[in-house]
Amino acid sequence: MSVVRLTTDIAVIGGGASALALAAMLKGVNVTLLERGARAGKKLLATGNGKCNLTAVGVDGDGYNRPEDVAPFLLRFSPEKTVSFFRGLGLELRVLSGRVYPYSECASSVLDVLMAAAEENGAVIRTGHEARSVTRAKDGFVTEGVLLSDKGVEEGRFCVTSRAVVLATGSDATSGKDSLSLYVGLGHASRPFRPSLTPLLTDRESVKGLNGIRVKCRAELNGTTVTGEILFRDYGLSGIAALDLSSVYARGRARKGDTIHLDLAPDITEDALAERLGAHPDRSAERTLRGMFHSRVAERIAYRAGQRLDLPADGRALAAVIKDYTVTLHGTADASQAQVMSGGLRTEEFDNCLRSLRTPGAYAVGEALDVDGICGGYNLQWAWAAAYAAACGIAEDFPSATLTV
Ligand SMILES: Cc1cc2nc3c(=O)[nH]c(=O)nc-3n(C[C@H](O)[C@H](O)[C@H](O)COP(=O)(O)OP(=O)(O)OC[C@H]3O[C@@H](n4cnc5c(N)ncnc54)[C@H](O)[C@@H]3O)c2cc1C
Incomplete structure (x- = not known):
C-alpha cells in the first residue's frame, strides 16, 4: 500500500467544531486538519436539530461537570466573545430565548464560515485521514494512519510529521468510536466515556400509555433540578430536561434505582393547585384534570392518586x-443516542492553554477532554473556548503564528 508523507507545523487530529475553530483563529503557521470522515464538521450539521445552538447568554462554569476547571476558559472566551468571533467571520446571528443560533437557523451556515476562515488562514483540511497512532519524534511528532474512501474503505496509509499535535477527536457519541488512545503513548490517562445528554431509561409503569406526550415540568434527580420539556417515551423520558438529567447519571452522581421527581405544574404551589382542583366538588376528576393536562397524563395522575376518574x-x-x-x-x-460523552482526557494533565503537561508540543481541545456541559449551547461554547485557549498557546510557542480573533 502506498504511504502519503506530509510535513506541517501543526497536525490537528479531527475536523470537527473545535478543530475548525482553531484553524479559523490562527494564521502564520501551517495547520493541517486530519479528518477521518468524508467531510469535515459533519456533527456540527446535526447540532440544535439542524439549527446549531452555538452558545447562549450567560453560559458559565456551572453547567459543566467541572465548573472550576472550565470557568477560566470561559472568562477568556466568553459567550460574548463567541458572538463577536462568529460575527467577525461574517455570520449573522439571532438569539431565541437566550440561545444563540445562526440567523439562517441552518447549522450549515456555521460550518461554511468556519471552513472559509480556516482556508483563508491557509489551513489544509484532509478528509478521509484516520489517525491510528501519534508518537514523539525528533523536534516534534509523527502521526500515522489510514486513508479512507468516502465509503470508509482503506485505500492507503499516511504519515504526517509535525512540530505540534492537537487532539480534536471529540467523543464517541453517535459514532461509537474513541480516539483517546492516541494520547496514551504521550503519557495521558482518560476517564472512560459515558453517554450524556441522552434519553433516560425508567420503569415502565410511570410512563405507561404516555409515549409521545410532552409536558413542561421541573425535574429533580439527587439534588440537581432542571426546568424544561419532558417527552414521555415507551422506554422512559426524553426532551431537554431529561437529557440534562442524564448528565447526573453520566457523571456518576446517580445510580439505577434512584428516583426522579417530576413537578408537572412548576408554576403553581401545591396548596394553590389543591384549591383549584378541588374548587368544583360537583366535577369529576376526569373533567377537572383534563382542563389542565393531556387526557392520558390526567389518567396516570388519577391512577397514582388512587382516584376514580x-x-x-x-x-x-x-x-x-x-x-x-x-x-x-x-x-x-x-x-x-447521546449528544455528548462524559469522560475523556484528564484536564489536570493540561495547562491553561491546553498544552500537555506530559509531552510538550501536544495539545487537546473540545470534547476529547473530560469536559461536558448541559443542553443549550454549552458544549459548543466549550469547543470554541478550548480552541481559543490552544490557539493562544500555539501563538506563544510559534513566533510566526498570529491570532485572527
Ligand atoms: C445530535 C447532536 C446535537 C447537538 N447539538 C448541540 C447544540 O445544539 N449545541 C451544543 O453546544 N452542542 C451540541 N452538540 C454537541 C456538540 O456537537 C459537540 O460537543 C461538539 O461537536 C464537540 O466538538 P469537537 O470538535 O470536540 O468534536 P467533534 O465535533 O465531534 O469533532 C471530532 C472530529 O474528529 C474526527 N475524528 C475522531 N477520531 C479521529 C481520528 N482517529 N482520526 C481523524 N479524525 C478523527 C471525527 O470524525 C469528528 O469529525 C450536539 C451533538 C449531537 C450529536
Missing part, C-alpha cells in the same frame, strides 16, 4: 401527585 376530584391527593410524580431511573440510552 368518574368521581369528584380530591384536589389535595391529585395536587400531591402532580407536584411529585416519581419515576424510577434504570439508566440512560447508549452512545448512539
Whole structure:
C-alpha cells in the first residue's frame, strides 16, 4: 500500500467544531486538519436539530461537570466573545430565548464560515485521514494512519510529521468510536466515556400509555433540578430536561434505582393547585384534570392518586401527585443516542492553554477532554473556548503564528 508523507507545523487530529475553530483563529503557521470522515464538521450539521445552538447568554462554569476547571476558559472566551468571533467571520446571528443560533437557523451556515476562515488562514483540511497512532519524534511528532474512501474503505496509509499535535477527536457519541488512545503513548490517562445528554431509561409503569406526550415540568434527580420539556417515551423520558438529567447519571452522581421527581405544574404551589382542583366538588376528576393536562397524563395522575376518574376530584391527593410524580431511573440510552460523552482526557494533565503537561508540543481541545456541559449551547461554547485557549498557546510557542480573533 502506498504511504502519503506530509510535513506541517501543526497536525490537528479531527475536523470537527473545535478543530475548525482553531484553524479559523490562527494564521502564520501551517495547520493541517486530519479528518477521518468524508467531510469535515459533519456533527456540527446535526447540532440544535439542524439549527446549531452555538452558545447562549450567560453560559458559565456551572453547567459543566467541572465548573472550576472550565470557568477560566470561559472568562477568556466568553459567550460574548463567541458572538463577536462568529460575527467577525461574517455570520449573522439571532438569539431565541437566550440561545444563540445562526440567523439562517441552518447549522450549515456555521460550518461554511468556519471552513472559509480556516482556508483563508491557509489551513489544509484532509478528509478521509484516520489517525491510528501519534508518537514523539525528533523536534516534534509523527502521526500515522489510514486513508479512507468516502465509503470508509482503506485505500492507503499516511504519515504526517509535525512540530505540534492537537487532539480534536471529540467523543464517541453517535459514532461509537474513541480516539483517546492516541494520547496514551504521550503519557495521558482518560476517564472512560459515558453517554450524556441522552434519553433516560425508567420503569415502565410511570410512563405507561404516555409515549409521545410532552409536558413542561421541573425535574429533580439527587439534588440537581432542571426546568424544561419532558417527552414521555415507551422506554422512559426524553426532551431537554431529561437529557440534562442524564448528565447526573453520566457523571456518576446517580445510580439505577434512584428516583426522579417530576413537578408537572412548576408554576403553581401545591396548596394553590389543591384549591383549584378541588374548587368544583360537583366535577369529576376526569373533567377537572383534563382542563389542565393531556387526557392520558390526567389518567396516570388519577391512577397514582388512587382516584376514580368518574368521581369528584380530591384536589389535595391529585395536587400531591402532580407536584411529585416519581419515576424510577434504570439508566440512560447508549452512545448512539447521546449528544455528548462524559469522560475523556484528564484536564489536570493540561495547562491553561491546553498544552500537555506530559509531552510538550501536544495539545487537546473540545470534547476529547473530560469536559461536558448541559443542553443549550454549552458544549459548543466549550469547543470554541478550548480552541481559543490552544490557539493562544500555539501563538506563544510559534513566533510566526498570529491570532485572527
Ligand atoms: C445530535 C447532536 C446535537 C447537538 N447539538 C448541540 C447544540 O445544539 N449545541 C451544543 O453546544 N452542542 C451540541 N452538540 C454537541 C456538540 O456537537 C459537540 O460537543 C461538539 O461537536 C464537540 O466538538 P469537537 O470538535 O470536540 O468534536 P467533534 O465535533 O465531534 O469533532 C471530532 C472530529 O474528529 C474526527 N475524528 C475522531 N477520531 C479521529 C481520528 N482517529 N482520526 C481523524 N479524525 C478523527 C471525527 O470524525 C469528528 O469529525 C450536539 C451533538 C449531537 C450529536
